[in-house]
Amino acid sequence: xxxxxxxxxxxxxxxxxxxxxGALVEQGLxxxxxxxxxxxxxxxARLFEQRGFARTTVRDLAAEVGILSGSIFHxxxxxxxxxxxxxxxxxxxxxxxxxxxxxxxxxxQEKLRACIQSxxxxxxxxxxxxxxxxxxxxxxxxxxxxxxxxxxxxxxxxIWLDAIVAAKCPGGAPALVRxxxxxxxxxxxxxxxxxNRGLSIPDLTDHIFQIFTP
Amino acid sequence: xxxxxxxxxxxxxxxxxxxxxGALVEQGLxxxxxxxxxxxxxxxARLFEQRGFARTTVRDLAAEVGILSGSIFHxxxxxxxxxxxxxxxxxxxxxxxxxxxxxxxxxxQEKLRACIQSxxxxxxxxxxxxxxxxxxxxxxxxxxxxxxxxxxxxxxxxIWLDAIVAAKCPGGAPALVRxxxxxxxxxxxxxxxxxNRGLSIPDLTDHIFQIFTP
DNA sequence: AACGCTACCAAGCAAGCGCTTGGTATTCAA
DNA sequence: TTGAATACCAAGCGCTTGCTTGGTAGCGTT
Numbered sequence: 349x350x351x352x353x354x355x356x357x358x359x360x361x362x363x364x365x366x367x368x369x370g371a372l373v374e375q376g377l378x379x380x381x382x383x384x385x386x387x388x389x390x391x392x393a394r395l396f397e398q399r400g401f402a403r404t405t406v407r408d409l410a411a412e413v414g415i416l417s418g419s420i421f422h423x424x425x426x427x428x429x430x431x432x433x434x435x436x437x438x439x440x441x442x443x444x445x446x447x448x449x450x451x452x453x454x455x456x457q458e459k460l461r462a463c464i465q466s467x468x469x470x471x472x473x474x475x476x477x478x479x480x481x482x483x484x485x486x487x488x489x490x491x492x493x494x495x496x497x498x499x500x501x502x503x504x505x506x507i508w509l510d511a512i513v514a515a516k517c518p519g520g521a522p523a524l525v526r527x528x529x530x531x532x533x534x535x536x537x538x539x540x541x542x543x544n545r546g547l548s549i550p551d552l553t554d555h556i557f558q559i560f561t562p
Numbered sequence: 563x564x565x566x567x568x569x570x571x572x573x574x575x576x577x578x579x580x581x582x583x584g585a586l587v588e589q590g591l592x593x594x595x596x597x598x599x600x601x602x603x604x605x606x607a608r609l610f611e612q613r614g615f616a617r618t619t620v621r622d623l624a625a626e627v628g629i630l631s632g633s634i635f636h637x638x639x640x641x642x643x644x645x646x647x648x649x650x651x652x653x654x655x656x657x658x659x660x661x662x663x664x665x666x667x668x669x670x671q672e673k674l675r676a677c678i679q680s681x682x683x684x685x686x687x688x689x690x691x692x693x694x695x696x697x698x699x700x701x702x703x704x705x706x707x708x709x710x711x712x713x714x715x716x717x718x719x720x721i722w723l724d725a726i727v728a729a730k731c732p733g734g735a736p737a738l739v740r741x742x743x744x745x746x747x748x749x750x751x752x753x754x755x756x757x758n759r760g761l762s763i764p765d766l767t768d769h770i771f772q773i774f775t776p
Numbered sequence: 777a778a779c780g781c782t783a784c785c786a787a788g789c790a791a792g793c794g795c796t797t798g799g800t801a802t803t804c805a806a
Numbered sequence: 807t808t809g810a811a812t813a814c815c816a817a818g819c820g821c822t823t824g825c826t827t828g829g830t831a832g833c834g835t836t
Contacts, residue, residue: 416815416816418816418817419815423813
C-alpha cells in the first residue's frame with residue numbers, strides 16, 4: 349500500500365473515505381464494514397434510508413446480507429438497537445469527516461462552506477450511508493437511545509456552531525440558524541439527485557452558502 | 563351571527579379560521595369537520611403528525627373518535643386512503659389560507675413574509691392540523707396518491723414561487739429557494755414550540771425572512 | 777308502514793411482524 | 807484433542823396488523 353502511505357504523508361488531514369474509515373475502525377470508534385456486524389449495519393443504513401425504519405422488516409434486512417431473519421438477533425438485541433447503532437456509526441463517521449473538512453478551511457467563510465458541503469456529501473454521496481436517517485427517523489428511537497446518539501452528536505453540532513458564529517451568519521442565534529440549515533440540508537435528500545448534470549454538490553453548496561451568509 | 567357578518571364586510575379577504583373552513587365546506591372543497599368522516603380525518607391528522615403514519619394503527623384512530631376499528635372502513639377503503647384524504651384536506655385549507663395572506667400583503671417583501679408566516683402558522687398553530695405530514699409522510703403514499711396530492715399542491719407552490727420571484731431572493735432559481743424553505747420550515751416542527759415565551763411565530767418569521775431576502 | 781340510507785358493532789381471518797429456542801458447522805487457542 | 811467462541815440455520819411462537827363479513831339501530835322520505 350505504498351500509494352496510500354504517500355497520500356497520507358502529503359495531506360494527512362485530508363484522508364480518503366476508505367482511509368478515514370480504516371483509521372476509525374482501528375481506534376475502535378467504528379465497526380469494521382467487512383465484519384458480519386458491519387455488513388449488517390451498512391445494509392440497515394441503506395434500507396432505513398430508502399424505505400424508512402418502520403417499513404423495513406428484519407426479514408428484508410436479513411435477505412440483504414444473505415442470512416435468515418432470526419440470525420440478526422445474534423448480533424443485535426432488537427430492531428430498534430440496530431437503528432441506534434446505525435445512527436452512532438453515521439454520526440461518528442460524519443463527525444470525523446467534517447472536522448477534517450473544517451480544519452482544512454482557511455477563512456471563516458470557507459469553513460462554513462466546508463461544513464455545508466461536507467453535510468451535503470454525507471447525504472448524497474456514498475460518503476456516510478444513512479446520514480439522513482438522523483433526522484427522518486429520530487422519533488423511531490427510544491428516549492434512551494436518543495440520549496446516547498445525542499451525546500455523540502454534540503461534537504458534530506459544535507463544529508457547526510463554531511463555523512456559523514465565525515462566519516457571522518444573519519438570522520438570529522447560531523443555534524437557530526443551524527436548525528434551519530438542518531432542515532434545509534436534510535430535505536435535499538428528497539429532491540436533489542447529484543446525477544442531475546444540471547446541479548452538482550458544489551453548485552448547491554454555493555447557493556446555500558450565498559443565502560446563509562451576509 | 564351579526565358579528566361575523568360584520569367582520570366579513572369589513573375585511574372580506576381576511577376570514578377567521580372558522581369562517582374560512584365553513585366557506586370551503588360549503589363549496590364542497592373540504593369535508594365538514596362535524597361529520598363522521600371529518601372527525602376521523604381530524605383525528606388522523608393529529609395522530610399521523612404526532613406518532614407518524616406507520617406507528618399509528620387503525621385501532622388507535624378508531625379509539626380516538628370512539629368507534630371500533632372495523633367501522634373505519636365504512637368511510638375509507640384503506641389506511642393509506644385516509645392519509646391521502648388527510649393530505650388533500652391539509653393542502654386545500656393551507657392553500658386558501660395562504661392565498662388570503664399573500665393577497666393582503668402590500669409590497670413583494672411583505673408578500674414573502676406573509677407566506678413564511680402562513681406556513682409556520684399552518685405547522686405550529688391549530689390552523690392546519692397535520693400540515694407537516696405533507697413532508698414527513700410523503701413516502702407513505704402510493705404513487706397514484708402522490709400524483710393526486712401533487713395536483714392539488716401545485717396552486718400552493720405557485721403562490722410561493724411568485725412571492726420568491728417578486729422578493730428577489732438570492733440563492734439561485736426560485737424553485738431551489740423554495741425547496742430549501744420547505745426543508746427549513748417543516749423541520750421547525752421538531753424543535754420549535756410556540757409556547758416558548760422566548761420566540762414567537764412572528765419572531766421566527768422575521769429571522770427566516772432576514773436570511774432568505776437580500 | 778315500508779323503504780333505503782347512513783353509521784356503526786361484533787367477531788374474527790389471514791398475513792406479517794419482531795423475536796426465541798435449540799441445535800450445528802467452523803475456527804482457533806490451549 | 808478438546809473446549810470455548812463465533813456465526814448461523816431451522817422452525818415456529820405469540821402477537822399485532824389491516825381489513826372483511828354479516829348484521830343491526832336509527833333516521834328521513836315517500
